[in-house]
Amino acid sequence: MTKQRSISTVLAAAIVIVVIIIAGVGAYAYYMSTVKPTKVTPPPTTTKTITISPPNPNELIDLGTFGQLYAPDALDPATGFYVVDEVVFTNVYQGLLTFNGSSLTQLVPVLAQSYIMQPNGTQYVFTMRPNTYFSNLNPINATTAWFSFYRTIVMGQGPAVGNYYPYIATYYGPYFLPYGAPNAVQHAFNLASTPNGTVTAEILSQVLSNFNVHNSSIMSLMTYPNQSIVMLNPSTIEFNLPFAYRYFPYIIASGGWGAFSDPVFVDQHGGVQAGQANSYINTEGMIGSGPYVITSVGSELSSVTLTANPNYWAANAPNVPHVISAPKIQNIVIEFGASHSTRVADFDSGQATMSDVAIPSLNSIYDGYQYKSEVPFNTIFHNVGMLPDLFYVAMNNAVYPTNNTDFRLAVAYSINYSDIVHTIMTFNGTTLGDTYLGPISPGMTYYNPENYSPYYFNLPLAEHYINLSGWQEGFYVVLPNGSTLGNPSAKELSPMQLYTIAPVTPTEETEFEIIQSGLSQIGISISFYPVTAAVTDSWYTPTTTPSMILLGWAPDWPDPVAQQMMALGDPVYGGLAGDLAWFNNSQVNSIFQTLPYELNATQQGQGVAQVYKIMYNQAPYAWMPNADTYWLQQPYLHGVTYNPFVGYWYNLMYYQNYTTTVTS
Secondary structure, X not given: OOOOOOHHHHXXXXXXXXXXXHHHHHXXXXXXXXXXXXXXXXXXXXXXXXXXXXOOOOEEEEEOHHHOOOOOOOOOOOOXXXXXXXXXXXXXXXXXEEEOOOOOOOEEEOOEEEEEEOOOOOEEEEEEOOOOEOOOOOEOOHHHHHHHHHHHHHHOOXXXXXXXXXXXXXXXXXXXXXXXXXXXXXXXXXXXXXXXXXXXXXXXXXXXXXXXXXXXXXXXXXXXXXXXXXXXXXXXXXXXXXXXXXXXXXHOXXXXXXXXXXXXXXXXXXXXXXXXXXXXXXXXXXXXXXXXXXXXXXXXHOEEEEEEOOOOHHHOOOXXXXXXXXXXXXXXXXXXXOXXXXXXXXXXXXXXXXXXXXXXXXXXXXXXXXXXXXXXXXXXXXXXXXXXXXXXXXXXXXXXOOOOHHHHHHHHOOOOHHHHHHHHOEEOOEXXXXXXXXXXXXXXXXXXXXXXXXXOOOHHHHHHHHHHHHHHHOEEEEOOOOOEEEOOOOEEOOOEEEEEEOOOOHHHHHHHHHHHHHHHOOOOOEEEEEEOHHHHOOOOOHHHOOOEEEEEEOOOOOOOHHHHHHHHHOHHHEHHHOEOOOOOOHHHHHHHOOHHHOOOHHHHHHHHHHHHHHHHHHOOEEEEOEEOEEEEEOXXXXXXXXXOOOEEOHHHOEEOOEEEEEEO
């Protein structure tokens, strides 16, 4: 058993402890009175200056900034129709106008010297800038402008359909052609009658593939007045629109899709085929008049090397806008689709000048950054916020089962959007993205005029809609608990695929897993199916377009009606030109006949509200959260200027050593 101490023993011990304490205090007092303590001096503080320089002042390596997580679909501005293409288009090719740096509204002349809009608002006349030329020294004038616009339209790819229709191009079945082109061809070649669309396209293909400005018939063709593009004289080009449209100059200033092409180069590399892309120029690019030339292209467009144009016309030209000034860095290496590990390792080591990682990986890339102790995070991190882009799951309205409205609503209410924002768009407690309701993006005029609630995660509502669609379309689904919805005597809904652009990043995989998890709760089995951007160029009919696509749409100019609502809701723009859902509503189509050209803001707003209501209730798209746009750049890089309608200009970038003082 445990013994207890006696009281007398405890008291005796306490007395001894008190005596020892008193003795100790007395000894310390005597020591302090006779001995001076030694003063402890902290080590001296040292400061040193650190200078960080580029490893190669003649080279810039760009990994993954501004959507470069996948390869371009084409290097030909008459075909390429993705935001990722802009990084090449803006720096190699030029057009009449471009945006003035980061401004979304101000334009500056490039190959044009000036332009005027006629009082009726349907005619724009551009005076060409003198002494401009391509990198091969071939001159540029109004004939080049006529050739370039005609070439783009006759080829009939995404830029022609998505950007030029219905402003300077229209449909002469089965081809897109400039307005008045059949009459111009009849006049120029003295035909007995006006040719149909096919004959006109064939003749124009021959003209553009064997372009000779000294040929009297071709000169007559270019100067014919009753067409959408007219060469008035060698220094003046005129555009005739069927209606007044104040945004027209922005169309030809955006994204490189108003780019000029050299007729001689085109003639030597496949010419022009109506309704077809030029395979050589798509994969190798062509010469341009911009500050850089393409000198190397990787396999499947995995990389593009640009070199400063040795014959750049603007290098010594007077009074040119700042955005087209001569380049400072000689070589630009653009790596498309670099892996996450490469984008992290090469930036951290200093090998890459610019890079990008998903929001959840921002801390990890900074943790391994070789200059972390010398360079604050905000010095290398540049955020321009949420851009006027739209991201979505497009549901093909023309194929089973996404042709059913209730099926689409079931999908829209089965996605946990807030979970996506929380999981992949939050950095150190700060949200770098948000949900919204398309087809117009937040911050643009007419956004969500009736304040509808964006689609949200609502399983009971999603189950309600999937049950209705099952009875309507003759299928049933099995829920995770084993119960069924829909018509139990019909067939079970087959597994589906959600298409997207390869390569797929870890963040995109996480987003897909959240989508997949939500759809599985209502009995829809779905798998991810990545394809290259080039594959999407074949999505030009409802039957060639997958039933479900995870992608995004970036407007090419700042018109919320024509470049967002109409682009994503009019079947004329079906497929890659915009409407990947092939949404085809007769009432909406009727409204779109006049809505983009309505000058009365109140009436235009009322039309927008009508379309919003219809698209909201029919759900051709499930609108996915939009993350902020940002990039990482080494501290010695300066002059990065970004515009969502153009991209950015490598020629404005320059190196300047980064110097800082470090205290230790």
